Amino acid sequence: MNMQFQAPILGQKNHTERSVFRPENMLRESRRQKSLSKTQVPRVCVLDPDGDLALALQKDGRATKCEGWACYHTVMNEFAHEGLTFGIIGNAVGAAFSVLLAEQAFASGCELLISISSAGQIVPAAKAPYFILIDRALRDEGTSYHYLPPARYVAANAGLIKPVAASLQATKLQVLTGASWTTDAPFRETATAIAAARAEGILAVEMEAAALYAFAEACAKKIICFAQITNQMGQIQGDFEKGEGNGAQEALSLLVIAARAALMVG
Numbered sequence: 001m002n003m004q005f006q007a008p009i010l011g012q013k014n015h016t017e018r019s020v021f022r023p024e025n026m027l028r029e030s031r032r033q034k035s036l037s038k039t040q041v042p043r044v045c046v047l048d049p050d051g052d053l054a055l056a057l058q059k060d061g062r063a064t065k066c067e068g069w070a071c072y073h074t075v076m077n078e079f080a081h082e083g084l085t086f087g088i089i090g091n092a093v094g095a096a097f098s099v100l101l102a103e104q105a106f107a108s109g110c111e112l113l114i115s116i117s118s119a120g121q122i123v124p125a126a127k128a129p130y131f132i133l134i135d136r137a138l139r140d141e142g143t144s145y146h147y148l149p150p151a152r153y154v155a156a157n158a159g160l161i162k163p164v165a166a167s168l169q170a171t172k173l174q175v176l177t178g179a180s181w182t183t184d185a186p187f188r189e190t191a192t193a194i195a196a197a198r199a200e201g202i203l204a205v206e207m208e209a210a211a212l213y214a215f216a217e218a219c220a221k222k223i224i225c226f227a228q229i230t231n232q233m234g235q236i237q238g239d240f241e242k243g244e245g246n247g248a249q250e251a252l253s254l255l256v257i258a259a260r261a262a263l264m265v266g
Helices: 023-034 052-059 095-107 158-169 191-199 209-219 244-263
Strands: 044-048 077-081 084-090 112-121 130-140 153-155 175-183 204-206 223-231
Touching: 023 095, 044 052, 044 095, 044 244, 052 077, 052 084, 052 244, 077 244, 084 095, 084 244, 095 112, 095 209, 112 209, 112 244, 130 158, 130 204, 130 209, 153 209, 158 175, 158 223, 158 244, 175 209, 175 223, 204 223, 209 223, 223 244
Parallel strands: 044 084, 044 112, 112 223, 130 175, 175 204
Antiparallel strands: 077 084, 112 204, 130 153, 130 223
């Protein structure tokens, strides 16, 4: 074995060097090609990997297309709830894709990004479905290593997490705060890997948080990641349930509380 080998994902990285390829430039060309005006997206944007909330809003006639979103790959819809306006992107699955969209959202006027990802239960802390406010994420994916030097975990911004957690404690929503395991390979969640994560006190496994938090730290952006515990990796009959109305009403309440608390942070 070549002991000098270094995985490419860890090599040739200067984390303080500006990227040549910029989201602003891609959006500029997309606007040109699509004849779009430069209109900003809502201050608060939501990534909805499952797409269930985005679909529910569309079915209820509450979501309209955001004309300021020039992304090549997705559609952003706008909706209002309890005095706040949100932009939402459905089916934003995985570390790389979520950060691709986050970069473009902040380049388009977003000030706060919230991700709500369906997740697998690692530590059985409560009866599903329930939410976890992710305060740190195990970096078992690739994207985060392009933003931050190697480390086992990446932490959320404590200045955001603390007021959001405090606001949620005063509600009837079932929300725990703790660590998640972010993986690029959900169908490689082996018994060995699950046991190791459980031994570290990790509450959930999902696919986006580590990358989003690494981008947030590297680029000084406001990002909050939630995991909605909906399953035990398909090991039981009747898994992947989100509750009444597919969890849409609870997700909306969560978004409003989190957004109001986070927007107050300077």
